[in-house]
Amino acid sequence: MTAPLHEPTADAAPSxxxxxxxxxxxxxxxxxxxxxxxxxxxxxxxLALTGGAVVVLLIVIAVLAPVITHLVGQDPDSHHEDxxxxxFSTPTGSLGGINGEHLLGVEPVSGRDVFARIxxxxxVSLLVGFLSxxxxxxxxxxxxxxxxxxxxxxxxxxxxxxxxxxSFPQLLFIIALVSVMxxxxxxxxxxxxxxxxxxxxxGFFGWPYVGRVVRGQTLSLREREYVDAARSxxxxxxxxxxxxxxxxxxxxxxVYSTMMIPTNIxxxxxxxxxxxxxxxxxxxxGQMLSSALSYYESDPMYMIIPGVAIFITVxxxxxxxxxxxxxxxxxxSR
Numbered sequence: 001m002t003a004p005l006h007e008p009t010a011d012a013a014p015s016x017x018x019x020x021x022x023x024x025x026x027x028x029x030x031x032x033x034x035x036x037x038x039x040x041x042x043x044x045x046x047l048a049l050t051g052g053a054v055v056v057l058l059i060v061i062a063v064l065a066p067v068i069t070h071l072v073g074q075d076p077d078s079h080h081e082d083x084x085x086x087x088f089s090t091p092t093g094s095l096g097g098i099n100g101e102h103l104l105g106v107e108p109v110s111g112r113d114v115f116a117r118i119x120x121x122x123x124v125s126l127l128v129g130f131l132s133x134x135x136x137x138x139x140x141x142x143x144x145x146x147x148x149x150x151x152x153x154x155x156x157x158x159x160x161x162x163x164x165x166x167s168f169p170q171l172l173f174i175i176a177l178v179s180v181m182x183x184x185x186x187x188x189x190x191x192x193x194x195x196x197x198x199x200x201x202x203g204f205f206g207w208p209y210v211g212r213v214v215r216g217q218t219l220s221l222r223e224r225e226y227v228d229a230a231r232s233x234x235x236x237x238x239x240x241x242x243x244x245x246x247x248x249x250x251x252x253x254x255v256y257s258t259m260m261i262p263t264n265i266x267x268x269x270x271x272x273x274x275x276x277x278x279x280x281x282x283x284x285x286g287q288m289l290s291s292a293l294s295y296y297e298s299d300p301m302y303m304i305i306p307g308v309a310i311f312i313t314v315x316x317x318x319x320x321x322x323x324x325x326x327x328x329x330x331x332x333s334r
Contacts, residue, residue, distance in 0.1 A: 038251075041327040048323020054316035062122045069116045072103065076120045077281050080111035088298055096301030104305050107288070108295045114302065117283040118309055124272075124284050125313065128198050129265040133257055135203025140210025141253060147211070148218025149241060159215070162208035170205040171270070177201055178276045191282040198271060202264050210256055217252055221245050251328040258321030262314040269310055285310050 042048055061068065069075060083097055084090065089109045091097030096105030096114070104114040147158040178197055185193045221227065227244050235243075271277035272286030280287065285306040292303035 038327040042323055045323040045326065047319050048327075051316040051319030051321075051323065054312065055320055058122055058313060058316070059126065061119060062126045065119045065123055068119055072115065074102070074113040074116040076112060076116040076283050078112065080106055080113070083111045084109065090295060090299045096299050096305075098301070105301055107291070107302055108299055114288075114305055117288065118285070118305060120283040121285045121288065121306070121309070122313075124195065124278055124282065125265045125268055125310075128195060128202065128268040129261045131199045132202035132206065132264045132267075133260045135199065136206030136210050136260060137253060137257055139203070139207035141214050141249070143207070144211035144214025145218050145241065145245065145249070148215040149222055149237070149245065155215075158211070162211050165205060165208045168205065170202075171267070173205070174198065174201045174267075174271060175274065175276045178271065191278045194276075194278055198268060198277065202267055206260060206264070209260070210253070213252055213256055214249060217249055218245060221248055255321065255325045255328060258317060258324050262317035262321075265313060265317075266310070 080102075083092055083102075083106050085092050091106045091108065091111070093099065093105075097111075098105040102113050102115065104118060106112060107114055107117070143158050143162075147155040178194055178201075181193055181197050183190060183193065186196070188196055222240075222245065227240060230240050230244055268277060269284070269286030269289070272284040273290045274286075275290065277286055278284045288306040289303060289310075292299075292306070296303045
């Protein structure tokens with residue numbers, strides 16, 4: 001007795017499946033997460049990837065500064081008076097004393113190695129830039145979410161505080177505060193105190209910018225359908241804040257962080273340039289620019305090198321930040 005015609009045999013089943021797959025119009029559509037979509041967009045932006053690679057390189061250089069200076073055989077605080085012209089107090093040789101031993105030359109008067117001081121100066125700039133941005137992001141996110149979600153008198157108070165801080169002369173206040181700080185505080189001494197104060201003050205005056213962005217996004221998100229659906233299902237305010245709102249605020253927070261870090265680096269350089277940032281012998285790019293004012297005519301390299309370091313750092317962060325913003329923009333076409 002033969003098998004029914006409508007029942008495929010065991011041998012025919014694989015071939016039928018293969019024919020069905022071959023007849024399919026193409027591969028099955030696979031879902032992509034928002035993170036994957038953003039990464040694919042970012043990969044197409046070569047400038048952003050270049051900026052991100054330079055940022056990573058700068059972080060690695062800052063972390064490994066002692067190792068790098070040891071490998072090149074230089075120390076940021078060692079003096080080389082024998083390489084200084086006693087008449088003009090400038091480095092002997094061309095281009096600020098650049099040679100095989102001193103890759104970026106030596107600084108006037110003291111003869112300290114510029115390459116080693118640039119490497120160590122990156123630690124101060126990146127430390128202040130990242131930590132002050134972290135302080136601003138934490139304060140701005142918490143207060144911005146509270147103001148936008150709860151509204152009422154709390155929103156009014158937080159908004160007025162933001163308006164007041166935004167109208168305050170930040171740079172003048174930091175100069176005045178750092179100038180009167182004691183030499184010892186919370187177990188820190190000297191330069192450690194100044195770096196700690198700069199991080200706190202720059203971050204404190206930076207949070208209103210983040211707070212305004214987060215508050216505006218929260219006001220928009222709290223009226224969305226999925227938030228109403230969560231309320232209708234009995235979700236409490238804490239659940240809505242942490243499960244519905246905060247995940248959707250990550251993208252603008254990341255974008256604003258990448259924009260805030262280079263601004264903080266420039267602020268630290270400006271404070272050190274004005275003499276209220278880190279003090280010698282601690283190396284700082286702004287401090288090197290300040291010292292170069294007296295010698296830029298006879299030794300321009302001493303001003304050019306730290307200036308180029310600041311320029312490359314800020315430009316890399318800005319390029320990377322622009323790329324991240326475009327990648328996370330749901331309406332973007334790039």
